[in-house]
Amino acid sequence: MLRKLLWWLVIIGLLASLPLAFFREQTEKSANQVEFVFDYRDLLEMADVRPNPQGFVSEQLQAMKKAGIGSLAVYESTLSELRLSRRIEVFSSKDATSLTQKPISPNENFTYILFTDPASESQIKPMIETAFNKLGVKTSPWSFKNQAGMIIEMNMEEANMKPMDPDPITLQMMKDEGFRIVVRLGNKREFVTNEMDALLAKLYKLGARRIIIDGDYAPGYSDDPEQVTLHKMGILLKKYDMGLANIEMLKQPQKGFGSLAKDTDYNVVRLHSFTEKDGEKLTENLTKEDQEARIQQTADRFVLAVKDRNIRMLFLNGRAVKNLDKAAILTPLDSLYESLNGKDGAIKRIEDAGFKVGPAKQFDYTYNTYQNVARFFTLIGGVSLIVLLVGYFIPEAVLALFIIGLLGAAGLFFKSPDLYAQGLALACAISAPSIAVIEAIRSIQSGRAAKAKSAVLYALGLLIKTTLISLIGVVYLVGLLNHISYFLVLQQFRGVSLLHLLPIALVGLYLLFFRETLNYRERGERVKKLLSTNISVLWIIAAAAAAGVIYYYLSRTGNEGQTSAIERYLRSFLENTLGVRPRNKEFMLAHPLFLLGAYLSVKYRNAVYLLLIGVVGQLSIVDTFAHLHTPLEISGIRITYGIVFGAMIGLVLIAVWEIASRSWKAWVAKSRTRVNG
Template sequence: MKDFKYNRGLVLIIMVGLIASLMISFARHGVEENNRQIDLATNYEDLLELADREGLPAEEVMAKAKEAGITSLAVYDTTFKKLNANGKATAIAGSELLGSYHSGTLTDPLWRQLVAEGKIQGNEVYIVGHDARTWQELKEDVPRRLGKDRVHLLKVGDEEVMAAKAHFESFVKMDIGMPTDEMEAVNKAGFHVIARPSNFNKCTEDDVKAVFKRLDGMDISEVVFSGSQVLGANKSLQTTIDEMKARNLNMGLIEGVTQLQFYKQDGMEEIAKGIGYDKIVRLYAIPKDEQPKLKISTAVERWANTDEERNIRIDLLRIYDKPSPNMSLMETNMQYFKDTHDILVAHGYTVGPAGTFASFYPSKYLRALVMAGVAAAAVLYLSLVIPALNTAVKKQWLLFVIFALCAMVPILMGTGAKIRVLAALASANLFPALAVIFQLDRIRHLRDKITLGFGKMLITGIIALLVTGTLSYIGAAYLSASLADTEYLLEFQIFRGIKLTFVLPLILVGIAFLQRFDIFDGRMDDTDGVLNQLKKIMDMPVKVKTLFVLFLVLVAGVVFVARSGHTSGMPVSAAELKFRAFLEQALYARPRTKELMIGHPAFLMAVMAFWRKWPTMIFFGLVLIATIGQGSMVETFAHMRTPVFMSFMRGIGGIVLGAGIGAIAMMLVQLWQTVISRAKERKSA
């Protein structure tokens, strides 16, 4: 029997690195716990629409929304579509004026005189103001949007009229500028304003300053830029940075449609870096086409999970456009607002201007110790799969020095971003593999020394699962500590090796298994080594049914990888979605299906396979499947936007439920074997 020895010095270095990792993770947890305030928001326009549809005063609807828990209202640039509707200004196509003149329906003598003098052009738009403040803002904003050379003023009697060379249909939809009357109305109703300005074509420094000057005196909770560019892109971004810093404003970034990183806006990275990542907030809104399909209770639960799992701190709620049964449209939406507010408070959140993450960049010295621990783990693994290296302790230390220097020096120099990613990738793959290998070595030594009945075997399997999970969690601590900083918590940076972590641990464990066990002749404690066994596999004659089984395994592997990672490449069935929803409501954090339904039950079945001396090939397959659960526990921590405590509890829930399912599976197999055995006895008798 090949006996692999564990280098205690390397294990000690791993423990030192673990202490450093835990220090970083506890500090991260503190940063996350201090960011527990959510801005519960809706659109100002939506409330006005709701008031119109219900025939209620806007003030009454806003008061009800305030009472239901809404804290901020989003105000967008005004458009002439809105101004034409609210009567504060009117935009008229020149072609329409000319048509009215020639048809005789233009009765105003002053307008008729302008037409007669040739001052009305069919390719121009004519703007008339009906509100003094709005008119003054239009005289500032329209020339900025179109260019001063395309705008001029006319006199119609004592009134000013603005003429703009523009395509009418496009013009009425065009963003004009932030309306101070709407922002004041929002503040007067007791809400904060989420300012949603859009960028200008060929934006200048003066354009940027004009927008922020418009915001002065308003109670602004956050600025969330509208459109595909932030204000100031691409040549005036520094002005935007300076104006936001001068006013101490936070910027909200909209989560991407795949719930990963952000909706792409030109210049957003530069603004975020310029004002500081501690001034950035993640915003989420349920998609327009999805919300009508959701019951209020489902949408409310979505908000609770979203804020907890993805660090969303601006919840932008859209109104429902159809009432719930036995409720008015007003009652439906106020219930939606209130239920969302109440569930967030029940989860320990406060509501108000969105909280932000404090600037979090752990000590480079702690991070260097983490790198040393990862280097030690890499050498330890190599020593456990290469017999010649296992006995050459000096070579192990030489390798460690090389690996450690390559990993630690860039970190100590203040760089090392790529090294950190490599360390996280190594942690996610090495530690689950080492945890499983440790159990393989342990049971090889115990098998001939003790015998286990079913009860003891079950208890031993559960204890072994807990121990293996604990060892895998060392890798989780290392992974978290390798990446943790504000940029990763906000998802400006993401770990891109997730799908690899579902495959590589299986390969690492497979190599170690083949160095310890012979999968062909049943000699559990002897082996010809990895290469010889792989050669045997390649030389095996293949039957059609074997090819079919291999094809099914391949399909299962593709499904397994495609459904994993930041983005899923395959849809999830309705039944599984319901099961997930049940777990989300029943537990603090929903365990991963691959852990509780696949990996951990397979671990207990592998224990049974070993002690009951099932064919080694079956034992091998179960060990690989069990490794899936261990790898998934660690990979969970690669989703850095999810609070570290939630990731920890997710893994605990998976182990507990997975152990229960595995125990039931063992009992069923035991029962089946007992029934078969008794049937054979009766037959032989």
């Protein structure tokens, strides 16, 4: 009766969590504009190796607009970048001596600047003077052949690195050309509220609505535990309705980003970066077919990022590369344009998927008061689900564990809501697939498999029932982590390795020691017998092989998972053919072997061990939804494909088994007839 009560509590919590999944789906559909941004500094560096740099920049800006790139990213200016923009020329003291043919003190190591035109002098000179005077560095006028300039009393190498406000001439040019401006701001300068206010006001007037943090630290971040200046930066961003872009797959989160995101009411979009190194792959020596394939892979990458990972900003980079075989300096720009707007280009496919090309906008997320009601039921239901799992191993302790679990979860919720949500979500994610497969084993052990009229229908029904139980963990996971910070990957679901190992270990433990009706003394004797068994060389080899399999299995989990070239090709084929790629381990391994095991268990007792491999498929279903940045609809299609194709392959395995089994029996019967004859 207590187990039935726990199941009812699980179902009530399940029903209470379903509306939260609906709210999340509505949030996912609230922003459908995708923004393509090119790094303007990279364009300047590529232009620097061309005979007509400014002409090259103008030509490429037109090509970018035609290809669908509507935004340009600008950084805080440096002397190096101003030189690339042809605003100034920069010299060391030694260079200035050679230029002027006038001796300069051998003890001097300054930076000399000449402005290329009157406009640069009038707008850039005050900016440079202000920046270096703030650093306590003296500046003075200088000229050469009636060309105005200045001297900065700092060595050229260091002076070239000092940040200033973005180049105002470049910003105005971008606006006049019809480009949106995305600004990259770092924490390299001292944060002064009034100055940042003035800078953001100027950027807002020019149309900038989103910034990307440049470097590891957000503007305003400091060692102050209160982070006063960081919060001031957040207030200013909100004042000018400026949002952030969260760069995916960084090794370390940018310090202060989460605080700014919260201060801006999560005015954040996810950003995928196509790096300079990625661009180099488009400039390698390739045949025409291989080059087309690489362009197609780039397009596939952009589409996948938008469709499968809720990316709304694609940040494009490139660099000039020396190609010795062709005796030329190449850029990836033409190939990049083709990947966006050529045959099977990314932009058309993104639009066909229901998105629009335009300025990236934040997702519409509002905290619904219903979540307070749902939280109460998910706590009780989640604890019930965990206790049900423990009950398969220690049934006598179910009531005590339920009471202790409720008190512990409630206490953790009031002490640390985030830790409570992540901990309970992980426990439910582990419990659901474990319970699902254990219930499948119990179904076989109870004799229902032997009584089935059709072994095939029994196996299919058991696979569907097991999957439905695993999906309970999905609903709890989505309900508990139903916050925009998880959706934007400002917080992440923790414990992926545990999710991939514990259900296998728990089901294996149940198979070995708990599926039979034994008392604790008999189980102890079985464990003792197992531990005292003589170990052979074969066992050692098997253990080493098992360790290798586990290592390979874990190496494939998470965003850093490793895959072979063949598997990457298969993934690409499935993605382009089906639109959504099912997980290989589900439909090629786990579900087929689960189905085969359930089918064979009708006749063979030990076939139940095949269900242990089926655990991989069930936990993979839950793990698919643990990728909280992936739309629920995509995850649902993915696991549906996995079940359907897995069942089809499983039916093929059953047919192969029957053919092989009957052929073997016929051959044995013939052999006996010959011997007896």
